[in-house]
Amino acid sequence: MLVCSCNIISDREIRQAITVLLREDPWRLIVPLQVYHAMKKRGKCCGCFPQLVDLIIETTQAFHRELDTPDCEIVSFLDRLRDRHRECETARLIARKRMEKIRAA
Numbered sequence: 001m002l003v004c005s006c007n008i009i010s011d012r013e014i015r016q017a018i019t020v021l022l023r024e025d026p027w028r029l030i031v032p033l034q035v036y037h038a039m040k041k042r043g044k045c046c047g048c049f050p051q052l053v054d055l056i057i058e059t060t061q062a063f064h065r066e067l068d069t070p071d072c073e074i075v076s077f078l079d080r081l082r083d084r085h086r087e088c089e090t091a092r093l094i095a096r097k098r099m100e101k102i103r104a105a
């Protein structure tokens with residue numbers, strides 16, 4: 001399934017990139033920019049980021065289930081991951097508003 005129409009990237013390619021990042025560090029808090037950087041791509045319109053965040057969470061959860069990570073550790077880690085994504089999204093929206101103000105001035 002196509003996830004990013006700007007870069008023509010499928011969910012399968014994204015899951016593979018996330019898995020590579022998790023093999024390097026299973027406890028890494030992965031954000032969309034890290035995934036695209038690993039794929040040598042960049043967000044353009046960033047409209048795919050919400051779906052990318054869902055894929056990061058699903059893939060991270062499946063990865064840790066395969067490692068037999070205890071459920072309580074998975075839940076705690078996914079909560080931290082969701083918090084990190086909220087922080088990133090807030091920062092992205094603030095930056096976008098600032099750019100809109102600068103362009104309007």
Ligand code: FES
Nearest residue numbers: 004006044046048
């Ligand atoms: S849809 Fe992915 S950057 Fe535009």
